[in-house]
Amino acid sequence: MEFAQERHVLVVFPHPDDEAFGVSGTIATYIKRGTPVTYACLTLGEMGRNLGNPPFATRESLPHIRKQELLASAKAMGLTDLRMMGLRDKTVEFEDDEEMVGMMAKLIEETNPSLVITFYPNYAVHPDHEATARAVVRAVRRMDVALRPKLYGLAFANNTMEKLGEPDIIHDIQPAREQKMGAMRAHISQTAWMLEEMDKRLEAGEPEAENWFTYERFYTYRWNEDFEDTF
Amino acid sequence: MEQVHVEKLQELLNSFADKDVYLHLETTNGAYASHFNENVFNAGAFIRNIVVKYELGKVAGDSPHRVGLKLPHGWVYAQGITHFELDEHGRLLMAGHDQAGKLAVALQISETPFTY
Numbered sequence: 056m057e058f059a060q061e062r063h064v065l066v067v068f069p070h071p072d073d074e075a076f077g078v079s080g081t082i083a084t085y086i087k088r089g090t091p092v093t094y095a096c097l098t099l100g101e102m103g104r105n106l107g108n109p110p111f112a113t114r115e116s117l118p119h120i121r122k123q124e125l126l127a128s129a130k131a132m133g134l135t136d137l138r139m140m141g142l143r144d145k146t147v148e149f150e151d152d153e154e155m156v157g158m159m160a161k162l163i164e165e166t167n168p169s170l171v172i173t174f175y176p177n178y179a180v181h182p183d184h185e186a187t188a189r190a191v192v193r194a195v196r197r198m199d200v201a202l203r204p205k206l207y208g209l210a211f212a213n214n215t216m217e218k219l220g221e222p223d224i225i226h227d228i229q230p231a232r233e234q235k236m237g238a239m240r241a242h243i244s245q246t247a248w249m250l251e252e253m254d255k256r257l258e259a260g261e262p263e264a265e266n267w268f269t270y271e272r273f274y275t276y277r278w279n280e281d282f283e284d285t286f
Numbered sequence: 287m288e289q290v291h292v293e294k295l296q297e298l299l300n301s302f303a304d305k306d307v308y309l310h311l312e313t314t315n316g317a318y319a320s321h322f323n324e325n326v327f328n329a330g331a332f333i334r335n336i337v338v339k340y341e342l343g344k345v346a347g348d349s350p351h352r353v354g355l356k357l358p359h360g361w362v363y364a365q366g367i368t369h370f371e372l373d374e375h376g377r378l379l380m381a382g383h384d385q386a387g388k389l390a391v392a393l394q395i396s397e398t399p400f401t402y
């Protein structure tokens with residue numbers, strides 16, 4: 056599937072490294088084409104459990120490390136508009152819901168995106184992912200239908216295929232392979248174990264590992280099956 | 287961080303006794319625990335920058351250790367503590383890392399507030 060032409064792409068996720076696995080190939084591809092991309096990352100992953108074995112980080116030093124990793128990931132993707140929104144990991148769902156919608160509305164107003172990418176509500180597993188997705192959907196829902204940007208959601212809950220079926224947006228990201236690899240490696244404090252495993256699988260030529268670097272898949276948000284009636 | 291050395295940690299716990307200190311206490315098995323295994327009941331608790339004054343702090347047992355703080359009107363304890371350090375800001379950081387190195391519990395004590 057060809058990438059659609061976009062005016063501006065806004066990506067909103069709660070954790071540094073959320074972008075790496077699911078959308079870094081897409082981000083890098085848009086940037087290569089000269090499409091401006093903004094990535095708003097709500098937290099610094101302060102509550103991450105991977106601190107190294109033996110530990111190289113503490114609960115208190117982790118955010119500093121992850122901030123550097125996020126900057127490195129942005130560099131790997133060629134991204135220049137990175138916004139760190141200052142929330143705390145694992146507390147996003149406890150923030151005031153209206154303020155969260157306001158944060159997203161402001162991002163949309165400032166960047167005027169034709170495409171917004173976030174998680175798909177109810178299929179995003181982590182409470183921070185869900186809270187982020189809800190806030191983005193609500194902000195877009197409040198816009199005039201004619202002015203709404205397209206909305207793509209990442210979904211990976213165990214029941215995704217059963218409930219949502221096959222993703223309708225499939226990006227071939229092979230030309231952005233190096234950038235995606237760079238983004239994934241940038242978040243080394245969180246991805247070290249996974250990358251080790253992935254390298255082995257890539258070497259063994261396992262198609263599933265190769266998949267990370269072939270396609271990125273999204274679901275266009277289904278306004279006719281909205282996750283709530285109103286907010 | 288280094289593995290818990292009981293005498294060293296005990297000495298550090300003593301040094302924070304009878305003072306107003308900020309506390310961080312956290313237990314977690316990760317946000318994805320029941321995504322990867324539906325039989326896991328995912329429970330955890332988190333508290334940060336609560337001020338307490340303990341009269342007695344004690345490290346108990348073999349590794350993974352328990353650490354308990356006796357307050358004038360209550361208790362704080364953490365189970366599964368494997369590592370500790372006094373960081374560059376003079377904060378006592380204790381943590382329990384599981385077999386894979388992932389953090390499962392943290393207990394931290396500081397005379398100044400932890401960041402947000």
